[in-house]
Amino acid sequence: MGATYSLGLPRGKGPHAVGCTDVMVGRSQKSLFFRLFYPCISQEGAERPFWIPRYEYYCGLADYMNMNRKWCAPLLSMTFGSCRIPVSWDAPLKLSNKKYPLIIFSHGLGAFRTVYSSVCAEMASRGFLVMALEHRDSSASATYYFKRESEASDIPEAPVQEEWLSYREVPKDQKEFHFRNPQLHQRANECLRGLKLIRSISGGKAAVNLLPTDFDLSSLKDNVDLSRAAVMGHSFGGATSILALVKEAQFKCAVALDAWIFPLENTLYPKVTKPVLFINTETFQTVDSVAKMKKICSLNDETKIITVLGTVHQSQTDFTFLAGNLVNRVFRTRGTIDPYEGLDITNQAALAFLQKHLQLKEDFDQWDGLLEGVGNAVIPNGPLQKSSM
Template sequence: MGGMLALPPGQGPHQVGCTDVMVGHTRQGLFLRLFYPCLPRAGATEPLWVPRPEYCGGLADVTLGRRWCSALLGIAIGSCTVPVSWNGPLEPRSGGYPLIIFSHGLGAFRTLYSSICAELASWGFVVAALEHRDHSAATTYFCTAEAGREEWIPFQRVPRGQKEFYFRNKQDNLDLTKVAVMGHSFGGVTAVLALVKEPSFRCAVALDAWMFPLENLLYPEVPKPVLFINTEKFQTPESVAKMKRLSSRNSQTRIVTVLGTVHEDQTDFAFLPGKLFSLIFSRRGTLDPYKALAITSRAALAFLQRHLKLQEQFGQWDELLEGVGDSVAPDAPFGRSHL
């Protein structure tokens, strides 16, 4: 069944290594998958895309509303791998690599953005894909101080009678001190919020950001530039208006739309074959997913070079930041919201 998913290898000049990092013995600790430039290694193994069977259960519950489908999902995607070198040796670099903190969307987990994370790593970044433990992941876990004991944290829906804004607004706070932050959907708005909470972040890349949980009072406080890369069918006028409020306060903030794409096209799900994708989601975009990934990653690289002041050749893709090019547009068409 390994052929059920074929994630693209990174197109940059570096080979990509991958490992998992867990720090601490409580849910307040850190859990992430690290993507990084690595040295070639003979006989390198590739990590599983879905790292544990329990994630299939969480995914079935979130996407299908049927946890009993987890076994079928496991058969379909459980043996799929990511084309990176598991625990490959880090490629040395004088001065170190720029770092991107990546925040997943609501109901996702750390490995579901492996294609974009590996792509960025292949161009010379270390990418830390977080897995959140605030009940916004499909499921996650931590290892207690007691040897061999795990505690799992399920996804939590909005309780009956509670307003979604107040419930989601308090989730997903980041307090990290590295260079740039990036995220998708709920993780996209988390990336914007991180610019307020952590002064050491220089900029943010927000993929189809779900702007709803961001408090209106925070807009004047977002001090750094944001690149909003939207899909064509997800955003609402209200959400885009919030993005434009940010761009009106920072001339370096950009809003672009990748035409022919839907919300899930910015995840690894875009590379699932048609029938399996249709089982999990109701629709898919018309743009080839490999082309969509290239547009998204190149726009992000151009933006990161500009605001992290990198000495690379990513400026060749600057026109994407203005919405110029095939399958891109400036600003944001409106579609029906779909989380």
């Protein structure tokens, strides 16, 4: 693309204004940390949150990219530091006569809870409650939790201390699968714990958010449709969504964005009997990974694979909109397709699939053709290439 500036994150195109807040429940590495996107009451002049919330995440991104923190973190901060997400921070939940279906979203390697804000905000604008997790398995470029200064203290107001977790490379003496597979199970279990937390809050149980916020978690009570829950994720998060679908009966379907399917064990494939939508980019997948997706397809007629032409692996992240030409050239954050068009296709296919398998009464079925690979810039099945990982 010829533009020499950042493009900016798209707003959700659905009928609802979108709010978001951060939630951390629990005081250990096993705590749950996520960004919640939800339909909100429209707020004039509401605060727009920064896309990257803390400087530590720039340091984490530098580490993940194997670059020196001293120059890379300030450069990333200069590039992205002023970027904000076009949603209303801490706005009140919009109460409706129908409950909101739930999506739990899992990020990819080296990402964190805010990197998929475009997808999450679009889903919230269409009437979903979206929990974007920040995983604690050392696959996030950075994350943190609070630990008690005194382990004996169970008082909610007790002083707490921030503890940061860094991204971990595969140890040199270990095979990648043996390192990544336990991480995958931890991530899927975090998705299950996320669902359990929302079930608990929706049922009226109080949850203490350790982060300063004006959002009232108890407003979710009786407003979440837990009979309509799906799991979604990108790359490592795509594989996480498939495993979570197998582990949790309450998840009805999964949307796997350019899934990095390698860490899934072979014994798992026959168990993926519920519908999965694989939305692949043109350049990331291999013959082996597409063959594994087809194996999953053979178990359920409703499982679909489509490829969005002109896209690269980062096309399904916010980087595709925010990286200028230099960053794009170095890290291939954009393909040949217009990034807004590429994301529209991804979102519309996901919405059509969710309507079908969560039995929603919306107008998302207008995009059903995409699920068969019919439309501009989309083909059925995997990308046409012969490389291997």
